[in-house]
Amino acid sequence: MNGNLGDNPARHLIPKFIPGTKLGEFADFIRWSFSKLEMRKFFRWFGQFIGNYPIPSLIAFGIMISLIGFAFPMNLRDRVRDGYTPTNSKAYQESKRLREFSGLTGDPMMTSVMLRARDKSSMIDPDNLMDAVRLLQHVKENISVSSEGKERNRFSDFCGHHCRQNDVVDYFALEMVKLRAGELSLFKSNLTYPMAMLMGQKVHLERNFYGVQTSFNENRTYTNIDYCELILLTFTADIQRPEEEVVLWSFQEIVARWELAVSDFASKRSKDENVEMLVIGAEIVDLEMNKDSQRMTPYFAIGFAGAAVFIFISAWFSLFLYGRLSPEFRGCGMVTANMLLPVFVCVVPAMAILTTFGIYGLLGLRINSLMLIMPFLIMGIGVNDSFLVVHHWLRERTTLTRSELLGFVFEDVGPSITMTTLTNVISFAVGAAAPTAEIALFCAGSAIAMGLAYIYTLIFFGALLAFYSAPEGSPEPKKSRRQQQVGNFFDKLLLWYAKLLQNNKGDVSSSIFRTVFLLIWIGFIVGGVVGCTTITSKLETEKILPHETPIRMPNRIIEEQIWPEYYPVIIMVHRPFDVADKALNTEFMELVDEFEGLEGSRGANSTILWLRNYKEYFDFVAAGNEKDIFGDSDEDAAEIQKGQYDNSQIQGFLESPITRHFRGMMVVDHDA
Numbered sequence: 001m002n003g004n005l006g007d008n009p010a011r012h013l014i015p016k017f018i019p020g021t022k023l024g025e026f027a028d029f030i031r032w033s034f035s036k037l038e039m040r041k042f043f044r045w046f047g048q049f050i051g052n053y054p055i056p057s058l059i060a061f062g063i064m065i066s067l068i069g070f071a072f073p074m075n076l077r078d079r080v081r082d083g084y085t086p087t088n089s090k091a092y093q094e095s096k097r098l099r100e101f102s103g104l105t106g107d108p109m110m111t112s113v114m115l116r117a118r119d120k121s122s123m124i125d126p127d128n129l130m131d132a133v134r135l136l137q138h139v140k141e142n143i144s145v146s147s148e149g150k151e152r153n154r155f156s157d158f159c160g161h162h163c164r165q166n167d168v169v170d171y172f173a174l175e176m177v178k179l180r181a182g183e184l185s186l187f188k189s190n191l192t193y194p195m196a197m198l199m200g201q202k203v204h205l206e207r208n209f210y211g212v213q214t215s216f217n218e219n220r221t222y223t224n225i226d227y228c229e230l231i232l233l234t235f236t237a238d239i240q241r242p243e244e245e246v247v248l249w250s251f252q253e254i255v256a257r258w259e260l261a262v263s264d265f266a267s268k269r270s271k272d273e274n275v276e277m278l279v280i281g282a283e284i285v286d287l288e289m290n291k292d293s294q295r296m297t298p299y300f301a302i303g304f305a306g307a308a309v310f311i312f313i314s315a316w317f318s319l320f321l322y323g324r325l326s327p328e329f330r331g332c333g334m335v336t337a338n339m340l341l342p343v344f345v346c347v348v349p350a351m352a353i354l355t356t357f358g359i360y361g362l363l364g365l366r367i368n369s370l371m372l373i374m375p376f377l378i379m380g381i382g383v384n385d386s387f388l389v390v391h392h393w394l395r396e397r398t399t400l401t402r403s404e405l406l407g408f409v410f411e412d413v414g415p416s417i418t419m420t421t422l423t424n425v426i427s428f429a430v431g432a433a434a435p436t437a438e439i440a441l442f443c444a445g446s447a448i449a450m451g452l453a454y455i456y457t458l459i460f461f462g463a464l465l466a467f468y469s470a471p472e473g474s475p476e477p478k479k480s481r482r483q484q485q486v487g488n489f490f491d492k493l494l495l496w497y498a499k500l501l502q503n504n505k506g507d508v509s510s511s512i513f514r515t516v517f518l519l520i521w522i523g524f525i526v527g528g529v530v531g532c533t534t535i536t537s538k539l540e541t542e543k544i545l546p547h548e549t550p551i552r553m554p555n556r557i558i559e560e561q562i563w564p565e566y567y568p569v570i571i572m573v574h575r576p577f578d579v580a581d582k583a584l585n586t587e588f589m590e591l592v593d594e595f596e597g598l599e600g601s602r603g604a605n606s607t608i609l610w611l612r613n614y615k616e617y618f619d620f621v622a623a624g625n626e627k628d629i630f631g632d633s634d635e636d637a638a639e640i641q642k643g644q645y646d647n648s649q650i651q652g653f654l655e656s657p658i659t660r661h662f663r664g665m666m667v668v669d670h671d672a
Contacts, residue, residue, distance in 0.1 A: 043414025044407040047462065051403030054463035061460040064452070065351050067358035074357065075366045076290045079437055081107050081282040083368070084539055086435040101572045101667065104238050108162075109252070111259045111281035113139065113233040113266070114554055114562075118276050123209075123228040124176065131275040132231050133173045136166055139235065143265055145257040153254050160238035161664035167657060169208050169231060171198050179222040191223040195605055200620050201658045204608055206566050208232055232562060235262075236664075256283040263287075267550070280554040285545065292546030293372040300375055307379050308346045315342040315390060321487060322394040341390060344464050349382030351460070352452035356445050369544075370442035377446060381424065382453035385417040386461050393465050402469040406462055414458075421454040568608070571595065579614065580646040610662040617653045618645050 050057050085092045095107055102108075115132050117123060123132060144152035156163055175189045175198055190197040193214055194206040205212075211229025237255045259281045266277040319341075353375045360367055392409045400408070428450065431443030500513045541555055578584055588611070596603050622642040640648060654663050 039415050040411050043418075044411035046414070046458065047406035047408070047410030048403040050410075050459065050462040051401070051406040051466045051469075054466040057459040057463040061456060061463070064455075065355055067362060068351075068354045069358065070361035071354060071357035072361070075361070075364075076293065076368075076372075077366045078286045078289055078368045080285045080289070081109070083438040084436060084544075087437075088435045097572060098570065101574065102238065102664070103667070109237045109255045109259065109282065111235040111262060111279065111284075112554065112558065113235065113262065114278040114280075114557055115231040115233065116229060116276050116278075118271075118274050121274070122226075123231050123275075124223075124225055126177070126180075128275055129173045129176060131273070132233075133170055135275065135277060136169060136233055139233070139262055139265075140166075143258065143261050145254060145261050153258065155235060155237075155258065158237045158251070158255055158258075159235070162236035162238070162661070164657070165236060165661045165664070166208070166233045167661070168198075168203055168205065169233065171203075171658070172196065172205070172208075176223070189222070191225065193223075193225050199658055201656075202613065202616055203658060204606075206606060207234075207568075207608075210562055210565050230557070230561065238664075259283045260287060278554040278557065280551050280558065284551055285541065288546055288549040288551055289369045289544065292549065293369045295546075296372060303376055304346070304350075304379060307383070308342070311345050311383060311387075312342040314387070315345060318391060318394055321483060341464075341468065344461060345383055345386040345390065348386050348456045348461055349378045349449075349453050352382055352449045352456055353378050355452050356449040359448060360445065365441070367445075368438050368441050370438055371445045374442060374446050374449060378449045378453060381450065385413075385421065385454055385457040388413045388417055389457060389461060389465070393469075402466045405469050406466055409465070410458070410462070417454065417457070421450060424450045425454075566606075569595075577611075578647065579611070579650075585611075585645075608665075610659075610665055613659050613662065614649070614653050615645055617656065617659060618649050619643065621649055621652065 082092070082095065085095070099105070099107065113135075115123065115135060117125075117128050121128060123129060140155050142154075144154045146152060172191060176191060179189060179191065189199065191205075193209065193212050194204065196203045196205050208231060209225075209228050210232060211227070212225055213227040214224040215226050216224055217226075237258075259279075260283055263279045263281075263284045266279045269277055356374075357367060357371075360371075389409060392412045393405070396405050396408055425447045428443045428447035432440050432447060434440045434443065542552070542559065545552055545555060573588070577588065592607065592609060595601065596607055618640070619642045622640045640646075650668060653659055654666070654668070
């Protein structure tokens with residue numbers, strides 16, 4: 001067969017250009033092409049366009065991949081704090097209400113520091129307890145980070161209302177030393193667990209002391225604690241705009257750096273020190289996840305190499321099968337060019353992945369840990385289109401011009417790869433609308449990368465095929481006897497498989513095959529339905545933590561020891577409260593009693609309620625004890641009476657060393 005198209009009506013849409021300049025031919029081609037806008041006709045036109053003008057296609061490809069420059073350096077970061085919480089979930093709405101109540105623009109950043117003895121001794125032993133106090137003071141006062149406009153930032157610069165939330169440990173240690181020496185009477189302090197009396201006021205110990213064993217000892221009446229396994233220090237920062245004109249994200253960056261500095265200090269402490277310091281927080285988890293994601297680079301390289309080897313073998317086998325490595329092609333210099341095709345099959349998804357990262361960098365979007373899994377997905381799916389194009393390109397006649405050849409190739413594969421790409425892109429685009437931020441980022445990136453892989457297959461890979469097509473008038477490749485034998489073998493194999501799928505009466509093997517296939521299909525359907533109806537969606541920190549990260553231990557301590565002993569529920573009351581209103585007090589305390597009576601509640605001793613502490617403080621001041629403890633007293637103390645509660649002592653209550661931590665739990669209007 002020669003290079004003419006013959007009488008095939010499906011292949012008569014090759015335009016005849018008016019002789020003249022290239023610009024005139026291009027305009028005539030565009031004018032002709034818009035009259036042929038049907039699916040198959042469009043792709044035939046597009047293939048002919050690429051075949052006639054491969055250079056502009058490669059220029060367009062070069063412009064698109066220039067976005068890769070914006071990918072570096074990558075902004076690798078996860079929103080561990082709230083990125084995995086759906087915005088339409090109840091938990092997210094509750095967190096939003098808490099931010100509104102506290103006047104915050106973001107969730108509080110919480111860093112947990114766990115202290116325990118390496119020799120398993122009690123943490124209230126004198127040496128261990130004083131080491132804990134020294135570590136508390138060091139973290140608060142000595143660990144600092146640099147920022148713009150201010151040389152160093154300590155915890156006190158961003159702790160807000162939470163600066164003194166660990167003072168209980170400090171006062172407990174000081175009082176323990178004094179009580180052991182018999183310096184203070186039991187009227188002032190009693191270090192019982194879970195409710196201690198410090199400086200004449202009740203203080204909760206269960207927030208800071210864990211693994212506590214108690215007993216009554218007549219020779220040690222100042223405390224009932226026999227053993228304490230762990231001391232927990234919690235450092236909280238309110239995410240809100242500081243008074244200086246510093247943007248919110250930079251404020252968050254300061255807090256994040258400080259948390260990482262605490263973790264770095266803990267990791268560098270000598271293992272010879274008996275008190276072990278374990279640190280965990282959202283930024284530390286984020287850092288460890290990013291470190292683990294970067295460790296996947298060798299795995300991606302191995303996966304990429306494996307995929308490349310498979311592509312090379314498959315493509316070269318096709319080249320051999322279709323005679324593209326025959327002596328006739330050596331004569332026109334096409335053998336070497338054809339052998340490079342597998343390389344460009346791998347380049348297409350790789351460029352799509354890097355361009356996606358570049359788009360994210362250009363838009364200022366971060367790249368989370370899930371997106372670092374995306375290259376594996378795109379490498380597996382993105383090569384499909386190129387494979388199909390290569391397969392159809394090899395099947396076409398080499399006697400055609402390159403525009404005719406690409407036109408027929410794109411006509412055959414264009415609609416199919418478009419449909420498959422659309423289904424993939426739309427599926428991930430739907431996921432990009434998910435209310436979970438981290439999943440939305442991953443799905444959006446996957447959708448973009450798949451779309452780019454499709455575009456690059458057409459404009460880049462298609463243009464390369466135009467260059468690699470045999471020169472017009474080249475002979476048809478002749479298959480050797482071995483090639484014919486291999487081709488016949490696969491033809492017979494496909495024919496045998498087709499017969500198995502046919503419904504031939506009396507063919508036992510065909511009936512058995514279809515029955516087995518049907519049973520397997522039913523099994524998949526049943527398994528899918530059962531799985532979808534019984535699946536439980538649960539995200540645990542341990543599941544997303546790397547296996548070799550050092551923060552697995554503090555996370556396990558929190559989940560297995562701290563949360564079972566103390567897991568607070570925050571209840572917000574937005575209605576303005578007046579301590580002097582007895583009816584309102586009664587109604588409020590009835591509400592508290594209902595909560596404390598629920599199943600799973602530990603009762604009033606575990607409830608941290610500012611109103612109870614305020615009434616105790618009020619009576620404490622009314623009795624004149626404040627002067628004995630702190631060396632001063634409120635001028636209005638002589639005018640108040642025990643049990644006659646009002647709002648007059650709120651200011652002093654929030655300034656008291658023992659109760660000032662309640663500032664974070666109250667919104668006080670001092671002008672009201």
